[in-house]
Amino acid sequence: MTETALRTPAPSRRFKIDMRALSPFLALVVLVIAGALINPDFLTASNLTNVVTRCAFIAIIAVGATFVISGGGLDLSVGSMAALVAGVMILTLNRIGTPEVSTLALGMLAAIALSVACGMANGLIVTFGRIEPFIVTLGTMGIFRALIIWLAAGGTITMRNLDLRELYRPVYFGDVFGIPIPVIVFLAVAAIGALILYRTSFGRHVIALGSNEDVARYSGVPIWRVRTLTYVIQGICVGIAVLVYVPRLGSATPTTGLLWELQAITAVVIGGTALKGGIGRIWGTVVGAIILELVANIMVLSNFVSEFLVGAVQGAIIIIAMLVQRSLYRR
Amino acid sequence: MASVLRADQISKSFGPIEVLSGITLALMPGEVHAVIGENGAGKSTLMRILSGHLPPTKGTLYLNEQERRFSGPVEAEHEGIVLVHQEILLAEDLTVAQNLFLGREIRRYGFVDDGAMRAKSRAILSELGVTLDPDTEVRRLSIADRQLVQIARALLVPHKVVVFDEPTAVLTPVEAESLFEIIRRLRAQGVAVLYISHRLNEVKAIADRVTVLRDGRLIGTHDIEGLEPIEMARLMVGRDMSKLYPDKPETASDQVVLSVRDMAVPGYVEHASFDLKRGEILGFGGLIGAGRTELFEGLVGLRTSTGSITLNGKPVRFTDGRDAMAAGIAYLSEDRKGKGLLLQQNLRVNLTLAALDRFSRGSFVDTAKEEATLDTAIRDFDIRARQRDMLAGQLSGGNQQKLLLAKMMLIEPQIVIIDEPTRGVDIGTKEQIYRFIASLAEEGRAVVVISSEMQELIGLCHRVLVMRNGRVAGEVGRADLSEDAIVFLATGVHEERAAEIAAGHV
Numbered sequence: 024m025t026e027t028a029l030r031t032p033a034p035s036r037r038f039k040i041d042m043r044a045l046s047p048f049l050a051l052v053v054l055v056i057a058g059a060l061i062n063p064d065f066l067t068a069s070n071l072t073n074v075v076t077r078c079a080f081i082a083i084i085a086v087g088a089t090f091v092i093s094g095g096g097l098d099l100s101v102g103s104m105a106a107l108v109a110g111v112m113i114l115t116l117n118r119i120g121t122p123e124v125s126t127l128a129l130g131m132l133a134a135i136a137l138s139v140a141c142g143m144a145n146g147l148i149v150t151f152g153r154i155e156p157f158i159v160t161l162g163t164m165g166i167f168r169a170l171i172i173w174l175a176a177g178g179t180i181t182m183r184n185l186d187l188r189e190l191y192r193p194v195y196f197g198d199v200f201g202i203p204i205p206v207i208v209f210l211a212v213a214a215i216g217a218l219i220l221y222r223t224s225f226g227r228h229v230i231a232l233g234s235n236e237d238v239a240r241y242s243g244v245p246i247w248r249v250r251t252l253t254y255v256i257q258g259i260c261v262g263i264a265v266l267v268y269v270p271r272l273g274s275a276t277p278t279t280g281l282l283w284e285l286q287a288i289t290a291v292v293i294g295g296t297a298l299k300g301g302i303g304r305i306w307g308t309v310v311g312a313i314i315l316e317l318v319a320n321i322m323v324l325s326n327f328v329s330e331f332l333v334g335a336v337q338g339a340i341i342i343i344a345m346l347v348q349r350s351l352y353r354r
Numbered sequence: 355m356a357s358v359l360r361a362d363q364i365s366k367s368f369g370p371i372e373v374l375s376g377i378t379l380a381l382m383p384g385e386v387h388a389v390i391g392e393n394g395a396g397k398s399t400l401m402r403i404l405s406g407h408l409p410p411t412k413g414t415l416y417l418n419e420q421e422r423r424f425s426g427p428v429e430a431e432h433e434g435i436v437l438v439h440q441e442i443l444l445a446e447d448l449t450v451a452q453n454l455f456l457g458r459e460i461r462r463y464g465f466v467d468d469g470a471m472r473a474k475s476r477a478i479l480s481e482l483g484v485t486l487d488p489d490t491e492v493r494r495l496s497i498a499d500r501q502l503v504q505i506a507r508a509l510l511v512p513h514k515v516v517v518f519d520e521p522t523a524v525l526t527p528v529e530a531e532s533l534f535e536i537i538r539r540l541r542a543q544g545v546a547v548l549y550i551s552h553r554l555n556e557v558k559a560i561a562d563r564v565t566v567l568r569d570g571r572l573i574g575t576h577d578i579e580g581l582e583p584i585e586m587a588r589l590m591v592g593r594d595m596s597k598l599y600p601d602k603p604e605t606a607s608d609q610v611v612l613s614v615r616d617m618a619v620p621g622y623v624e625h626a627s628f629d630l631k632r633g634e635i636l637g638f639g640g641l642i643g644a645g646r647t648e649l650f651e652g653l654v655g656l657r658t659s660t661g662s663i664t665l666n667g668k669p670v671r672f673t674d675g676r677d678a679m680a681a682g683i684a685y686l687s688e689d690r691k692g693k694g695l696l697l698q699q700n701l702r703v704n705l706t707l708a709a710l711d712r713f714s715r716g717s718f719v720d721t722a723k724e725e726a727t728l729d730t731a732i733r734d735f736d737i738r739a740r741q742r743d744m745l746a747g748q749l750s751g752g753n754q755q756k757l758l759l760a761k762m763m764l765i766e767p768q769i770v771i772i773d774e775p776t777r778g779v780d781i782g783t784k785e786q787i788y789r790f791i792a793s794l795a796e797e798g799r800a801v802v803v804i805s806s807e808m809q810e811l812i813g814l815c816h817r818v819l820v821m822r823n824g825r826v827a828g829e830v831g832r833a834d835l836s837e838d839a840i841v842f843l844a845t846g847v848h849e850e851r852a853a854e855i856a857a858g859h860v
Contacts, residue, residue, distance in 0.1 A: 222718045222719060223714075223717045223718055223719060224710040224711065224713075224714050224717065224718075224719050225717065226719075227703065227707070227710060227719060228710070230699070230703070231696055231699070231703070231707055234696040234697075234698050234699055235692070235693075235696055235697070237689075237692055237693045238692075238693055238694060238695060238696050238707075239707075240656065240674070240675060240693075241656065241675055241685070241687055241693045241694065242675070242707045242708040242761075243674075243675050243676040243679045243680075243708050243765075244676075244707070245674075245676060301696070301698050301699070302698075
């Protein structure tokens with residue numbers, strides 16, 4: 024059998040690998056063309072900017088998910104975590120109350136600290152409890168969600184100080200040279216993520232861990248530290264997403280971040296990251312998140328399908344993406 | 355006599371690359387026909403064609419002298435051609451009986467009939483001379499027993515041709531002997547046996563005829579009479595192989611670098627003590643399951659263990675593999691594919707994984723330095739990769755082992771522990787690996803070689819420690835090195851009696 028593998032003609036294999044990495048980008052191009060044909064309003068700068076801005080939360084969270092998933096893990100708790108962090112951040116802002124930049128800074132610090140703690144909790148339980156990440160994060164997903172419902176007493180947590188809201192508003196609605204701030208944040212997170220995953224020894228260790236944990240262990244990779252850190256990175260990404268999310272509505276409710284984990288994982292998988300670990304594609308993930316939002320946008324603009332079915336279409340996309348990956352891999 | 359299965363001018367190409375060309379081979383009923391050749395010679399491809407897993411690109415197969423094309427392995431099996439795979443393909447959580455009938459369960463009123471399958475399993479196993487309880491879960495069986503279950507499963511269907519693909523790669527001599535007993539029984543029943551092996555001594559012992567392949571071409575088919583292993587090796591490699599082992603370096607010293615006392619690995623090893631000296635090659639022999647691998651995995655912190663370890667006169671304790679590497683001890687796993695290399699990653703990533711700190715500037719990996727090191731490794735270790743960006747899984751077994759060696763040498767170890775250095779490695783590469791191991795000792799490093807191939811221990815090591823049932827049974831000094839001495843310590847009986855034991859005559 025080794026012989027066969029050894030002598031498989033090389034050029035076609037290279038082509039295949041390229042295809043795998045390239046397919047999300049091709050899908051994006053096809054979608055943009057389709058959108059342009061369906062509705063002339065689609066290709067306007069304002070519509071496209073709007074799409075990319077709206078996908079920023081999911082994209083930022085999905086960059087973190089790329090680390091967890093390519094390291095062989097999974098985090099289902101991100102949506103609930105986002106809701107909890109948003110709620111606690113708003114409560115902190117309300118408690119301090121003064122409409123100053125320092126208040127915002129403290130609130131942001133609280134949000135990031137809490138999200139790091141949540142990610143760390145996931146990581147430590149997975150690593151030292153030796154429990155399947157699916158189960159661990161299913162558990163913490165329920166815990167985080169219940170905590171936000173409890174904090175909000177079933178209702179809504181709103182930023183009470185209107186001046187503070189006004190001060191915070193530009194973080195979602197503002198722009199620099201015409202580029203919305205959420206988009207800048209999301210590109211920065213992706214660039215830093217790509218740098219860490221592709222260029223650092225930590226990133227190399229993540230891929231090694233996801234490829235084969237035993238090989239990583241026998242090669243002296245500090246697997247406990249690496250695995251825990253992937254969940255911490257996921258936490259930080261959730262925290263950053265929340266920082267951009269809170270000024271949008273200025274409130275957190277029990278339904279904030281519902282099904283974000285599904286969208287984040289979908290974006291990662293569409294992007295070409297292997298769900299079993301060992302292959303991580305940050306830029307693919309970014310494109311995956313944009314594709315999800317584009318599909319929703321095109322559905323709204325087209326009137327072919329009810330926009331209430333957006334979730335169904337996104338669900339179908341993840342399945343189709345897996346089928347495409349599989350067929351590219353087999354051939 | 356008419357052949358039962360005959361290949362006429364078989365060729366096989368994958369894309370533009372021809373891996374087999376013009377192979378002609380006739381299998382007679384009641385013969386054991388060995389196919390030998392280096393890794394990459396096309397043995398496995400030929401086997402897969404003969405057993406219907408692959409269609410030939412050119413040429414014809416004749417079954418009972420009738421031209422025949424198989425649509426797949428199922429059709430070949432219907433005609434009585436069965437392949438015993440090299441890898442163990444069993445469901446670990448199922449019992450022996452459940453595995454034997456997996457996919458062909460005996461049913462009664464639509465439900466599985468466990469009683470009938472258990473009874474049939476027992477009958478089949480005893481027919482093979484195997485004493486295994488059909489209700490044992492496969493996960494609790496030794497590798498040798500799993501292999502026997504796999505053979506029993508293959509022989510469950512009516513068979514005229516049985517193909518064994520390197521069946522003894524994981525077996526010790528006693529276990530191999532019981533396999534030969536099964537093969538002889540098959541031969542006596544008029545079954546044609548096709549036997550692929552790297553172990554030429556075995557081929558000499560079991561085969562009636564030998565077909566030699568080299569680089570996808572047929573070198574010839576010979577009667578075993580008068581064909582000695584050394585000549586087989588020459589035919590395989592195409593050059594003289596009389597000097598497989600290098601001279602033992604005269605660098606073994608009295609300077610103890612590693613001293614292990616009372617090492618215990620729960621469930622595997624008890625009271626193991628030994629000293630390792632600078633510049634020596636210390637062999638560890640014994641049967642599979644004797645605890646050799648576990649002893650060293652415990653030593654380097656990959657398993658929990660107790661006992662005292664003294665490194666260069668200082669007591670040490672390793673809590674994970676990282677600690678041991680930092681202290682200058684490299685352990686190369688016997689399980690190259692499962693624990694040694696990332697098969698889905700390229701050569702560069704694999705090469706530098708254990709020593710990544712040395713390739714980092716700040717927290718960033720210096721890819722240019724990695725590439726330069728890969729160049730050096732490819733040259734120094736003679737890693738034959740058609741392309742630099744190949745995946746490790748696409749290398750042949752021998753080249754994977756060289757890559758693993760190169761990888762672990764990057765941590766510049768003072769002590770190198772190599773577990774089964776030449777398992778699944780062709781004979782030409784073996785010679786290179788032996789020379790490399792000798793050069794390690796010459797450089798003043800201490801080397802431990804764990805091996806189930808006794809010839810290897812004898813040809814390579816200064817002295818050999820033999821383990822039996824988790825304990826160090828004894829030491830064989832350089833002057834006394836012989837297969838019999840090792841077998842005696844490993845089993846408690848001398849070699850000539852091993853065959854009798856295996857045959858159940860004791």
